[in-house]
Structures are given as C-alpha cells and as structure tokens.
Amino acid sequence: MASRARYLVFFQYVGTLFSGVMAIKRPEQRFGVQNLLEKAAERLRSITPVKFHISSRTDAGVHALENSAHLDVQRLTGRPPFSPDILTSALNRHLEHPDIRVVRSFRVPDDFHARFEATSRTYLYRVVTGCSLDTLSVFDQNLCWALRTEHLDVAAMQEAARHLQGTHNFQAFRSVSENNWQNPVKTLLRVSVVPGPASPFTHPQLRRKLQFWDIEFESKSFLYKQGLLQVRRMTASLVAVGLGLLTPSQVKEKLESQDPQSGPALLVAPARGLFLKSVHYAGLDWSPGKDWYNRPSVSRGCSPGDVPEGPGL
Structure with missing residues (x-):
C-alpha cells in the first residue's frame, strides 16, 4: 500500500x-x-x-x-x-x-x-525616517517605506494603535469598490509601534540620520480577501498620525464609522514595506525529533540513504 x-x-x-x-x-x-x-x-x-x-x-x-x-x-x-x-x-x-x-x-x-488550524498571524510593516527612497540603500529599497521626515509622533501613533486593538468592525478599512460582505468583525490581538533594528546596509554617513520603525498587527484573521489592504490602510493611518496629518481620535472615528468613504480619505501604504512575519499554531514543538502537539515522532521517515538521487528528487 x-x-x-x-x-x-x-x-x-x-x-x-x-x-x-x-x-x-x-x-x-x-x-x-x-x-x-x-x-x-x-x-x-x-x-x-x-x-x-x-x-x-x-x-x-x-x-x-x-x-x-x-x-x-x-x-x-x-x-x-x-x-x-x-x-x-x-x-x-x-x-x-x-x-x-x-x-x-x-x-x-x-x-x-x-x-x-492557525491561531493567529502577525504582519510586520517597516518604516524608515530621515531619507527618501532614492537615497536609501539599494538593499533596503524594496523592503521598507522611506519617509523624508526626521520625526514621527510615536506616542500619538501608539495611542491610535490602541483604538485599533481589540474586537471591531473593520469595514472602514476595506476597498470602496469591493462588494464582498463577509463578516468584517475581527479581533486585533496586538498592534504595536516600536523602534526597529538598524539596517546593516545603511551607509555610515546616513546611519545617525535614519531611524527604522516596526509596526505590527496580530490577529487570527483579517478582512476576507482584503486582509493585506486592511493592514496597509491601518499602517497608512498610523503613519499619518505620526506625521500630524491625522489625530488618534480621527482614526477612532474612522473605525467606528464602518464606512470606507466617511471622514478623511485613507491612503494605502506601499506593498514593499509589508511582511508576513509569522503564522502561529497552538502546541507546536520546535524540538528536533518531535512532530505535532509535543508528541514524539511516530514515524521518523526515511533516512538520507533512502532519498533518490539525480533528477528524480
């Protein structure tokens, strides 16, 4: 068999x-x-x-x-x-x-x-301040959103993030043209805005000027077929707060409106700064020789000698 x-x-x-x-x-x-x-x-x-x-x-x-x-x-x-x-x-x-x-x-x-079976997913968005895209290292240009400003009001961004965290109807962060009415009520387990690690590719003359920021969103699920758009719009909202273009209360009002066309228009953060950071599963044991739910391997599988060589594998 x-x-x-x-x-x-x-x-x-x-x-x-x-x-x-x-x-x-x-x-x-x-x-x-x-x-x-x-x-x-x-x-x-x-x-x-x-x-x-x-x-x-x-x-x-x-x-x-x-x-x-x-x-x-x-x-x-x-x-x-x-x-x-x-x-x-x-x-x-x-x-x-x-x-x-x-x-x-x-x-x-x-x-x-x-x-x-996934219990949650975490998305990471990388923002860097103090430079434009064309002055950023070529190794970072497709991996973050570069902002010319040298200052973000991070405390205000964190206040706005607290408004997004929890269970809400996130309809306001969907596409205006999308007619899919799957359940828009989602629970954001965590929204954080923290300093990110410096890039090793930054030129020494720019290193003191640049500041990387990590914006993270963790949830079991995001808007159906628009989860990435939801994350990119929430990110753009937080960055707008950091730039002084929106207030934390306006982000809260936008969320509570449940209407993508109400209030200030929402920008969309560029795709290049967004990472799916991790997918979480309950009970997964990372130890060598272990499989699922902390159980020892029932079948350890073939040994390296059983693997066919050449074009077959």
Missing part, C-alpha cells in the same frame, strides 16, 4: 518579483510563489501531484519572513515517508528561484489544515 504523509512546511520569500504567494494558472510572465514550490515538489516522485495549501495570502510585492502550508506526499509502496528534514532539503534543492526558501517542516495529522 502506498505511503501517504501530510506535512506542515514554513517558507519565506522576498515578494518583489512575484504576483503574490498564490499560484496563477498561466505563469508565462508573472508567477506566484506557490507555482515554484509545487514545481520543486514534482521532484519528490509523489504518486499524486503535490499541492501546497497556503495558510496566508500575500499580494504582489509583499514579503514573508514565515508563511506556511500543508501538503501531502504519497510515496511508492514499500518506501517510508520522508522525514521532515529530508523533505525540507529536497524542496530547497529543487527550488528554481533564489528568493524563496523552505525553513522547516513537520509531520502533522492527516486532517490537519494549515489555514484553519
């Missing part, structure tokens, strides 16, 4: 060159991260095609420090399941793009679902 195993894999990518994380049907010119992951998985020789069930969507230009997906691999009769480490190595060996990397893998139960 063929051996079928389900895995949870965590992967990261620089989203600049991709149409987003989701696969597109005709990737002649643009393609999604999923297209390349599944192409690499063809080399696993699974009896049934390997499909990555992505936990969290990201749009064109948005990055991921850590996204996740579950997948099934069905090996030929008599061949044991791949160990998580072997699966990680095999996928990375055959990925055809340097901007994608599988970080780690776990064996999970056959009914596990990467999207629905």
Whole structure:
C-alpha cells in the first residue's frame, strides 16, 4: 500500500518579483510563489501531484519572513515517508528561484489544515525616517517605506494603535469598490509601534540620520480577501498620525464609522514595506525529533540513504 504523509512546511520569500504567494494558472510572465514550490515538489516522485495549501495570502510585492502550508506526499509502496528534514532539503534543492526558501517542516495529522488550524498571524510593516527612497540603500529599497521626515509622533501613533486593538468592525478599512460582505468583525490581538533594528546596509554617513520603525498587527484573521489592504490602510493611518496629518481620535472615528468613504480619505501604504512575519499554531514543538502537539515522532521517515538521487528528487 502506498505511503501517504501530510506535512506542515514554513517558507519565506522576498515578494518583489512575484504576483503574490498564490499560484496563477498561466505563469508565462508573472508567477506566484506557490507555482515554484509545487514545481520543486514534482521532484519528490509523489504518486499524486503535490499541492501546497497556503495558510496566508500575500499580494504582489509583499514579503514573508514565515508563511506556511500543508501538503501531502504519497510515496511508492514499500518506501517510508520522508522525514521532515529530508523533505525540507529536497524542496530547497529543487527550488528554481533564489528568493524563496523552505525553513522547516513537520509531520502533522492527516486532517490537519494549515489555514484553519492557525491561531493567529502577525504582519510586520517597516518604516524608515530621515531619507527618501532614492537615497536609501539599494538593499533596503524594496523592503521598507522611506519617509523624508526626521520625526514621527510615536506616542500619538501608539495611542491610535490602541483604538485599533481589540474586537471591531473593520469595514472602514476595506476597498470602496469591493462588494464582498463577509463578516468584517475581527479581533486585533496586538498592534504595536516600536523602534526597529538598524539596517546593516545603511551607509555610515546616513546611519545617525535614519531611524527604522516596526509596526505590527496580530490577529487570527483579517478582512476576507482584503486582509493585506486592511493592514496597509491601518499602517497608512498610523503613519499619518505620526506625521500630524491625522489625530488618534480621527482614526477612532474612522473605525467606528464602518464606512470606507466617511471622514478623511485613507491612503494605502506601499506593498514593499509589508511582511508576513509569522503564522502561529497552538502546541507546536520546535524540538528536533518531535512532530505535532509535543508528541514524539511516530514515524521518523526515511533516512538520507533512502532519498533518490539525480533528477528524480
């Protein structure tokens, strides 16, 4: 009988060159991260095609420090399941793009679902003050939002962030043209605005002038099909408060209006500064040799010697 195993894999990518994380049907010119992951998985020789069930969507230009997906691999009769480490190595060996990397893998139960089992997701937005985009290091230009101002009213931004935190109807942060009326009530577990680490790529003459800021949003879920837009609009609102263009009370009023057309128009922060930072799961044990929910591996999978060499993997 063929051996079928389900895995949870965590992967990261620089989203600049991709149409987003989701696969597109005709990737002649643009393609999604999923297209390349599944192409690499063809080399696993699974009896049934390997499909990555992505936990969290990201749009064109948005990055991921850590996204996740579950997948099934069905090996030929008599061949044991791949160990998580072997699966990680095999996928990375055959990925055809340097901007994608599988970080780690776990064996999970056959009914596990990467999207629905996630307890929360954290998005990180990087802002830098004190320079324009064209004076920023080329290594950072696609990874943050550069503001010419040298000062942000961070205390006011943190006050506005407290208005967003908690359970609210976030309809005011959706697209005006979007007619999808899925439940807009979401719970933001955490909204924070804190100093970020300095970039190692900053020129020494600019280092004292630049200040990086990290804006983070954690929630189990965001607006249906507009979660990234919601995050980018909330970010733009907080930055507008920091620049003195909005007050914290205006952000609260906008939120309570439940109307994207009420009050001051909301800008959208650029995609390039946004990262899916992490996807969280309850009970996940990161220890070597462990699988899901702190359980020792029932099946440790094949050893490196069981992995086919050459074009087959």
